[in-house]
Amino acid sequence: MAEVVFFLAALGALAGAVGTVALRNPFYSVLALVGHLISLALLFLLLRAEFVAAAQVVVYAGAVMVLYMFVVAYVGGTDIQVGPLNSRTTTAGAILFGLVLFIELTIAILGTGLKALGTEGVGIGADGVARAGDAGFGTPEQIGELLLTKFLLPFELASFLLLIAAVGAVTLARRRGGLGDPSGSTITPLDLLRPRHTGTMAEGVGGSRRITSQEQEQEGVEAGVTSVRPDDEGKE
Structure with missing residues (x-):
């Protein structure tokens, strides 16, 4: 049973990672990343790391x-040109980064990954019995002690990172004015995600619909045409 769960979680992790990169819709990319993280949590459970799985x-x-969902919702799906996409420097950097990552993963798999295939986590043999000297490894008590002693600086930096992300999400939520549209109208980020020709709940309750700048211009032109009287046309 454990082998079946392992392969299902491994396939889910790979599919989620590929979907995060391949999907063009940012909402679907975030959902694929959530599936990837949940699959990793299942792998941690198989390794007897319950606290790490829960934290994951x-x-x-x-x-x-x-x-991430807040950021995607408030930024929207507009295409923003951040730099040259086909530059040689970007291509060379991506190839170099992929090569270094591949070498690192190869060393990790050949060095310790293959030796751990017959175990069920650190300090636990194939028979499921913990070895002497490894009792308490991965428990919340030991992890908390390491976070507040040996890894205190990375722990605090991660806390600041989460705080900055929260402040950024609130700042985006409080932003006023919406996004600029080439036609001259002002749209909100949620308008980019809502299907076309659909209104909002406020418009449905109030029985009104928001008028865009193009519709205002069209109404102005029609009002100008109807305001011309026949005697004025004769004088012209």
Whole structure:
């Protein structure tokens, strides 16, 4: 049963990672990333790391993904040119980064990954019995002690990172004026995500619909035409 769960979680993690990069809709990319993180949590459970699995779901798949959803909702899906896409420097940097990452993963798999295939986590043999000297490894008590002693600086930096993300989400939520539209109208980020020819709940309750700048111009032209009297046309 554990082998079946392992392969299902591994396939889910790979599919979520590929979907995060391949999907063009930012909302779907965030959902694929959530699926990837949940699959990793299942792998942590198989390794007897219950606290790490719970933190993976609560912190990453929960709090951080909510912030990502806020950012995607308020920024929208507009195409913004941030730099040359086909530059040689960008291509060379991407190839170099991929090569370094591949070498690192190869060293990790050949060095310690293959040796751990017959175990069920650190300090636990194939028979499921913990070895002497490894009792308490990965428990909340030991992880909390390490976070507040040896890894205090990275722990505080991660806290500041989450705080900055929260402040950024609130700042985007309080932004006024909406996004600029080439036609001259002002649209909100949620208008980019709402299907066309659909209104909002406020418009449905109030029985009114928001008028765009193009419709205002059209109404102005029609009002100008109807205001011309026949005697004025004769004088002209």
